[in-house]
Amino acid sequence: MRRVTDAFRYALIAYVSDSDVPMDAIYQYVGNGPVVHGAKGLSIAQRVDVDSLRQHFLTDIPLAKTCFDFDKLREGVIRLRSEYVETFKSSPTLSSVAKFVLFLESLHGEGRTVAKLRSDVAGLGLSASVDELVAYLALLFPAKVRIRCSDTDVYGYLIQNFDRLKSISSHSDVAKVFLATVSELCKSIDEAVVEVVPMLRFLNVAKTRRSTNVFEVAIDALRSAGVADAEDFLLKVLGVAVESTDMDTTLSMLAQYNDAKRAIQSFLDSLKPTIEAYRGVLVSCAEKLKSLSLGDIHTVLGSLLILLSASDQRFGEVSKAFPLGLVSRAKDVVKDNAYVLLLCRVFGSSLR
Amino acid sequence: MPLVSRAELFSLIALASGKNVLLVGAPGVGKTRLAKQLAGEGMPAYEVVTCREGLTYDRLVAFYSAKGDKVSLELGPLARSVLRYWLSIAWLSIAPKPLSLPGWIVLDEVNRVNIDVVLGEIFTAMDMEHRMSVKILSEDLLKTALDYLDSSVEVVAKRLGISADRVKAVVNDLKRFFDWFGGVPLPFSYRFIATMNIYDRAQLYRLGHAFVRRFAYIYMLPPYESYSVSWSTDQEKELLRNEVSKGIYAMLTSIDSEVVKQASRELKMNKHVVEMHKDMPAEVASLLTGVDNPTIYIPGFVDLDAEIPEVVKPGSYCDKAFKLVSHIYGFAEEVGVELGTSLLVDVVKMCVVAGVARYGKIVSDAELADFIASSIVLPQLGVIAPRLRAEALLGSEDLLKRVRDMREYVKSLLGGKSLSYRVLRGLVES
Numbered sequence: 001m002r003r004v005t006d007a008f009r010y011a012l013i014a015y016v017s018d019s020d021v022p023m024d025a026i027y028q029y030v031g032n033g034p035v036v037h038g039a040k041g042l043s044i045a046q047r048v049d050v051d052s053l054r055q056h057f058l059t060d061i062p063l064a065k066t067c068f069d070f071d072k073l074r075e076g077v078i079r080l081r082s083e084y085v086e087t088f089k090s091s092p093t094l095s096s097v098a099k100f101v102l103f104l105e106s107l108h109g110e111g112r113t114v115a116k117l118r119s120d121v122a123g124l125g126l127s128a129s130v131d132e133l134v135a136y137l138a139l140l141f142p143a144k145v146r147i148r149c150s151d152t153d154v155y156g157y158l159i160q161n162f163d164r165l166k167s168i169s170s171h172s173d174v175a176k177v178f179l180a181t182v183s184e185l186c187k188s189i190d191e192a193v194v195e196v197v198p199m200l201r202f203l204n205v206a207k208t209r210r211s212t213n214v215f216e217v218a219i220d221a222l223r224s225a226g227v228a229d230a231e232d233f234l235l236k237v238l239g240v241a242v243e244s245t246d247m248d249t250t251l252s253m254l255a256q257y258n259d260a261k262r263a264i265q266s267f268l269d270s271l272k273p274t275i276e277a278y279r280g281v282l283v284s285c286a287e288k289l290k291s292l293s294l295g296d297i298h299t300v301l302g303s304l305l306i307l308l309s310a311s312d313q314r315f316g317e318v319s320k321a322f323p324l325g326l327v328s329r330a331k332d333v334v335k336d337n338a339y340v341l342l343l344c345r346v347f348g349s350s351l352r
Numbered sequence: 353m354p355l356v357s358r359a360e361l362f363s364l365i366a367l368a369s370g371k372n373v374l375l376v377g378a379p380g381v382g383k384t385r386l387a388k389q390l391a392g393e394g395m396p397a398y399e400v401v402t403c404r405e406g407l408t409y410d411r412l413v414a415f416y417s418a419k420g421d422k423v424s425l426e427l428g429p430l431a432r433s434v435l436r437y438w439l440s441i442a443w444l445s446i447a448p449k450p451l452s453l454p455g456w457i458v459l460d461e462v463n464r465v466n467i468d469v470v471l472g473e474i475f476t477a478m479d480m481e482h483r484m485s486v487k488i489l490s491e492d493l494l495k496t497a498l499d500y501l502d503s504s505v506e507v508v509a510k511r512l513g514i515s516a517d518r519v520k521a522v523v524n525d526l527k528r529f530f531d532w533f534g535g536v537p538l539p540f541s542y543r544f545i546a547t548m549n550i551y552d553r554a555q556l557y558r559l560g561h562a563f564v565r566r567f568a569y570i571y572m573l574p575p576y577e578s579y580s581v582s583w584s585t586d587q588e589k590e591l592l593r594n595e596v597s598k599g600i601y602a603m604l605t606s607i608d609s610e611v612v613k614q615a616s617r618e619l620k621m622n623k624h625v626v627e628m629h630k631d632m633p634a635e636v637a638s639l640l641t642g643v644d645n646p647t648i649y650i651p652g653f654v655d656l657d658a659e660i661p662e663v664v665k666p667g668s669y670c671d672k673a674f675k676l677v678s679h680i681y682g683f684a685e686e687v688g689v690e691l692g693t694s695l696l697v698d699v700v701k702m703c704v705v706a707g708v709a710r711y712g713k714i715v716s717d718a719e720l721a722d723f724i725a726s727s728i729v730l731p732q733l734g735v736i737a738p739r740l741r742a743e744a745l746l747g748s749e750d751l752l753k754r755v756r757d758m759r760e761y762v763k764s765l766l767g768g769k770s771l772s773y774r775v776l777r778g779l780v781e782s
Contacts, residue, residue, distance in 0.1 A: 281451055292356055336710060338654070339710055341650070343364070346649060
């Protein structure tokens with residue numbers, strides 16, 4: 001019974017983490033006595049609607065996953081159900097949250113299609129958006145939710161929220177789950193050869209997500225090679241690459257960082273189209289900067305390229321793959337050298 | 353000639369702050385070439401009007417043309433440029449593609465016309481505060497304007513390097529906007545670049561007040577003259593010598609002064625207009641708060657509210673400019689000239705933009721002070737030129753002596769190769 005308590009307590013902590021109820025109070029409240037805590041716990045849960053839970057998922061999935069130790073929860077809820085579910089069902093205090101917990105538990109037991117999932121979620125009578133919840137469940141339980149090519153709304157939701165997911169996921173949990181989902185989808189597509197536009201867009205994002213690794217790998221490689229400020233160095237390399245059409249010249253900068261060369265080369269290869277698109281403008285810009293005898297213009301050029309490509313729809317997918325730290329550094333460099341925008345005639349408001 | 357001249361650097365900061373630019377110099381110093389570069393030669397809205405006697409406001413905006421026995425209403429180069437500009441930025445607002453300045457109009461050799469008469473009704477529209485309340489094309493010309501929009505799609509698309517279908521998609525949004533507005537306004541990011549040949553520096557002081565107030569006067573040196581600015585700390589002590597100067601300096605360096613508040617408002621005028629007009633179509637609001645920004649080259653991620661206090665304070669990058677401008681106001685008061693507060697608003701705007709653009713790395717604070725004084729404040733002293741001539745006829749030299757003293761003071765403060773000294777020399781010679 002102790003384990004039941006633990007499981008349910010985890011769930012409650014997650015539920016109420018957005019509320020004003022102090023954690024200690026919750027522990028105190030649900031920690032005494034198996035029967036009492038169940039009833040009282042539900043009574044707390046009643047005060048927290050599912051929207052709170054949903055927000056919790058949206059804002060911190062890794063934490064939610066930690067709180068929802070699903071294996072433990074499953075075991076706990078099975079026991080809880082076997083002992084109390086009949087009571088719960090007949091009780092007017094049975095909340096939608098409790099229903100949702102039971103639903104989550106059942107999701108572990110059997111896989112289901114998106115259509116079935118949607119119908120089950122709709123049946124819960126939650127105030128949350130069914131599409132949104134289904135998409136998240138698909139994301140969290142890729143092995144259990146069988147997504148088909150025709151389930152475009154699920155992809156749509158994931159695509160639209162990709163940035164948000166990326167930005168909230170400093171941990172790799174979401175990315176791993178996401179990529180696992182994606183690889184399932186890729187497999188499906190290969191098998192079905194279905195050209196569904198949203199699906200293709202989704203795959204593009206997925207590929208981009210993979211290519212994120214190219215940028216992150218480059219930064220990691222530089223760090224491993226002992227470069228103190230890897231992001232700054234990467235921007236400088238990019239600036240040199242913009243000015244020079246010769247890759248060897250660029251890579252010669254890495255003479256003392258041999259181990260990082262391959263990573264940087266992949267980084268530059270992935271940015272080749274954006275470099276080519278802006279080379280003409282940026283080279284003439286570089287000449288102007290040089291004529292003013294300014295110091296390190298390459299970091300400025302590299303930063304400008306990152307921001308320009310991030311503002312250009314042609315490179316939307318690539319720009320989504322830029323690590324946030326790199327974009328943020330590029331912004332700082334351009335802000336500190338904003339005269340470059342005037343000299344290069346960048347129609348400034350297009351830079352976000 | 354250096355790749356980036358001081359004239360270009362100064363012009364860019366003036367344009368980014370909302371000013372139009374008047375390039376002044378002797379024939380052959382590169383005014384028209386720089387004007388074309390600044391105006392975005394080859395871009396959709398780019399137009400060059402070579403001013404000549406007989407050019408009128410109507411010719412610039414809209415006029416009736418007779419061909420055989422048919423009379424038709426035609427749009428002039430300014431109206432065409434503005435309409436193509438709206439079309440370009442409407443496209444850019446939904447599909448941001450950086451580095452696509454849509455182009456502006458060049459008014460070449462304005463010295464050959466009575467520019468006050470030619471631009472007369474457009475002057476008010478040039479003020480950032482009035483851009484969305486004054487019509488460049490009124491309601492009765494709307495049909496002609498909308499027809500022109502339709503017929504410009506191809507050329508705009510071609511010059512932007514995109515498909516015409518994509519430009520067509522925004523035409524209807526613009527039509528709804530112009531219908532809602534009841535005419536065609538001047539975009540916040542639109543600028544006028546003018547050039548003027550001068551054979552003697554006194555010519556500047558014969559320009560009308562309305563024109564001089566709305567343009568930053570950029571003096572381009574002949575190749576045999578050089579530009580340099582010094583800063584005498586001894587002379588600096590004299591800058592805030594009278595109460596007017598002190599009062600102006602306090603205004604320019606106080607974040608709470610009305611001048612600074614107005615400057616801040618004008619730099620974000622597009623957003624204010626959207627807030628004021630709740631009935632504005634959503635696509636128009638999005639256009640105005642996005643691409644059509646008064647601070648054209650300053651990116652959206654720069655927080656002006658956070659930057660302004662860094663500039664507007666004693667000891668900042670603009671401190672020398674604030675002191676010099678305050679001094680000129682003090683001088684103006686002594687010689688009976690009221691310069692008004694709109695110039696101070698322009699000074700603050702220019703300083704804020706120079707600060708935000710980190711111009712300190714390429715232009716010294718003394719150079720900035722010299723540029724701001726010579727481009728927007730000193731030309732206003734032209735109103736005393738007739739008095740100087742009248743006094744000279746009467747055999748009096750009191751006023752002339754004061755101006756000469758001011759010129760010598762500026763020389764000892766900034767040096768004889770500064771723009772401010774040269775501009776003041778023109779006033780004495782007038």
